[in-house]
Amino acid sequence: MPTAIAVRDLRKSYDGIEALRGISFDVQEGEVFGLLGPNGAGKTTTVEILEGYRRRDSGDVAVLGHDPSDAPRDLRERMGVVLQHSENLSLLTVHEVLRMFGGYYESPRDVDEVVALVGLADKRDARVRTLSGGQKRRLDLGTALVGDPDLVFLDEPTTGFDPAARRSAWEMIRSLRALGKTVLLTTHYLDEAQQLADRVAVIRAGQIIALGTPADLIGETRRAEIRFRRDGELVTIETDEPTRVLAGLTAEALSAGRELEQLEIRRPSLEDVYLELVEEPEDA
Amino acid sequence: MKALAHQLSFEQRIFWRSREAAVFIFIFPLLLYTLLATVYSGEIDDRPSADVLLAGLFGYGAANTAFGGLAIILVGRREYGILKRLRATPLTPRTYLAAVLLSILLVFALQSVALLVLGSLGFGASAPANALGFAGSVVLGAACFAGLGVGAASLIRSAEGVSAVVNVVLLPMAFLSGSFGSTPEDYPAFLEAIADVLPLTYFLQIVNGVYLDGDSLFAHPRALAVVAAWGLAGLVVAWRRFTWVPRER
Ligand SMILES: Nc1ncnc2c1ncn2[C@@H]1O[C@H](COP(=O)(O)OP(=O)(O)O)[C@@H](O)[C@H]1O
Ligand SMILES: [Mg+2]
Numbered sequence: 001m002p003t004a005i006a007v008r009d010l011r012k013s014y015d016g017i018e019a020l021r022g023i024s025f026d027v028q029e030g031e032v033f034g035l036l037g038p039n040g041a042g043k044t045t046t047v048e049i050l051e052g053y054r055r056r057d058s059g060d061v062a063v064l065g066h067d068p069s070d071a072p073r074d075l076r077e078r079m080g081v082v083l084q085h086s087e088n089l090s091l092l093t094v095h096e097v098l099r100m101f102g103g104y105y106e107s108p109r110d111v112d113e114v115v116a117l118v119g120l121a122d123k124r125d126a127r128v129r130t131l132s133g134g135q136k137r138r139l140d141l142g143t144a145l146v147g148d149p150d151l152v153f154l155d156e157p158t159t160g161f162d163p164a165a166r167r168s169a170w171e172m173i174r175s176l177r178a179l180g181k182t183v184l185l186t187t188h189y190l191d192e193a194q195q196l197a198d199r200v201a202v203i204r205a206g207q208i209i210a211l212g213t214p215a216d217l218i219g220e221t222r223r224a225e226i227r228f229r230r231d232g233e234l235v236t237i238e239t240d241e242p243t244r245v246l247a248g249l250t251a252e253a254l255s256a257g258r259e260l261e262q263l264e265i266r267r268p269s270l271e272d273v274y275l276e277l278v279e280e281p282e283d284a
Numbered sequence: 285m286k287a288l289a290h291q292l293s294f295e296q297r298i299f300w301r302s303r304e305a306a307v308f309i310f311i312f313p314l315l316l317y318t319l320l321a322t323v324y325s326g327e328i329d330d331r332p333s334a335d336v337l338l339a340g341l342f343g344y345g346a347a348n349t350a351f352g353g354l355a356i357i358l359v360g361r362r363e364y365g366i367l368k369r370l371r372a373t374p375l376t377p378r379t380y381l382a383a384v385l386l387s388i389l390l391v392f393a394l395q396s397v398a399l400l401v402l403g404s405l406g407f408g409a410s411a412p413a414n415a416l417g418f419a420g421s422v423v424l425g426a427a428c429f430a431g432l433g434v435g436a437a438s439l440i441r442s443a444e445g446v447s448a449v450v451n452v453v454l455l456p457m458a459f460l461s462g463s464f465g466s467t468p469e470d471y472p473a474f475l476e477a478i479a480d481v482l483p484l485t486y487f488l489q490i491v492n493g494v495y496l497d498g499d500s501l502f503a504h505p506r507a508l509a510v511v512a513a514w515g516l517a518g519l520v521v522a523w524r525r526f527t528w529v530p531r532e533r
Contacts, residue, residue, distance in 0.1 A: 053372075076372060076373055077374045083365060086364070087366060089298055089366060091302055096297070100294045104373040104374050105373070
């Protein structure tokens with residue numbers, strides 16, 4: 001599959017403080033790629049360099065074959081953007097905002113179609129200022145889609161949403177994949193990355209510390225956790241060799257004629273892996 | 285051209301839909317004129333006060349609409365991230381700014397017509413002695429004060445504070461330069477000295493020329509030069525300091 005975004009050894013400092021310390025990744029066309037990391041990890045910095053808002057200090061970046069720092073029109077024609085913070089013109093209606101944005105593109109999508117796609121059909125003629133936070137965010141998504149882009153950047157699209165709103169936003173983002181769009185999504189919610197992304201890069205303190213499909217990331221640690229109760233006390237053993245450890249334990253228990261009570265072998269969830277990754281001391 | 289017309293139509297829609305803009309920018313100078321022309325019914329400097337005040341409020345309107353209105357629009361849109369968002373679309377900055385400027389010019393042109401009609405019907409004010417020159421001064425005033433407005437928008441970083449800042453500049457300037465019927469020659473020396481550098485003082489010289497005396501728009505080259513210099517100064521500030529992104533929070 002062709003590459004939509006290529007990032008090589010990207011670096012960026014603010015006043016001498018390194019926000020990005022040489023990150024590299026590729027996003028394939030048609031893929032939903034998640035940039036997952038805690039606040040301050042460098043997600044927005046990365047995305048805004050790719051969108052052409054910020055200048056990189058060094059490294060190579062190609063977005064749909066362009067260097068975004070030249071702000072080429074072809075790129076702006078083909079990308080859609082949801083910023084982490086932005087507002088729409090509060091006096092216009094939903095339909096008007098989308099019509100205004102649609103007018104900037106050569107072949108925009110039908111405005112009413114986009115209104116429906118982002119679930120604002122019943123708010124079509126409502127002024128932006130009367131929308132709820134979640135509805136405004138969906139309008140942001142609408143402005144990103146109305147130009148019928150090939151590539152969509154979503155910077156923390158569901159931060160601040162209640163669980164129901166988050167689920168409906170997820171549905172919408174899944175529908176982008178169905179439309180064949182390439183999506184670069186940032187989030188600090190692990191479940192969001194797991195639900196939406198084909199591949200995830202975990203970023204911490206300006207570095208990518210893990211990259212792969214959600215399944216790969218879990219597979220990367222071979223560690224397993226064995227738990228059982230001995231005389232009522234919970235025993236927990238973490239090991240990279242569960243087979244050997246377990247064989248020893250069962251042999252011991254059998255020869256002593258005891259039961260390994262409440263025996264459980266657990267593989268870490270993506271959440272465990274993520275927490276482990278982002279909580280490791282930086283220089284480990 | 286199509287992109288410009290598209291954006292201009294939305295700019296107009298937004299402007300007229302905003303009660304603040306419609307009242308404080310469009311109506312306020314007309315209201316002030318009505319009040320002042322009612323209070324000062326005789327003559328000012330041997331001219332009918334309805335005429336002198338009309339010229340004065342026309343000047344104030346130029347500053348209020350182009351300088352104040354533009355600064356308020358641009359600062360608000362920048363600080364709320366609207367300008368930033370637009371930068372990621374194919375709309376070019378040039379087209380966008382042209383649409384915003386044309387929209388303000390259109391508002392001021394309508395306001396000028398409304399002022400002339402109001403003056404003539406309500407207070408017997410004269411029609412412009414040099415109609416073409418007067419039309420030219422609409423464009424000149426809008427251009428000069430729009431330049432200053434973009435410059436001010438580059439320096440003011442608070443969407444909440446912009447209205448206050450703008451009016452702290454505007455009202456004393458309008459008062460000192462004689463928009464409200466007084467004349468700088470009667471002021472104490474230090475106030476006159478301030479009035480002597482204000483763009484509105486010189487713009488009013490030109491307006492008085494075309495509106496009252498039937499002068500050509502170019503009859504006062506010194507005033508024209510000062511007005512142009514102020515407008516350019518605003519543009520230079522904008523050139524160096526204008527940003528599309530909000531202040532970091
Ligand atoms: N414009 C800026 N000026 C100075 N420091 C910044 C700026 N933007 C981001 N930073 C710093 O760079 C780091 C990464 O920030 P950011 O990219 O916003 O992270 P994220 O989006 O993952 O929360 C943080 O330490 C942040 O404080
Ligand atoms: Mg961020």
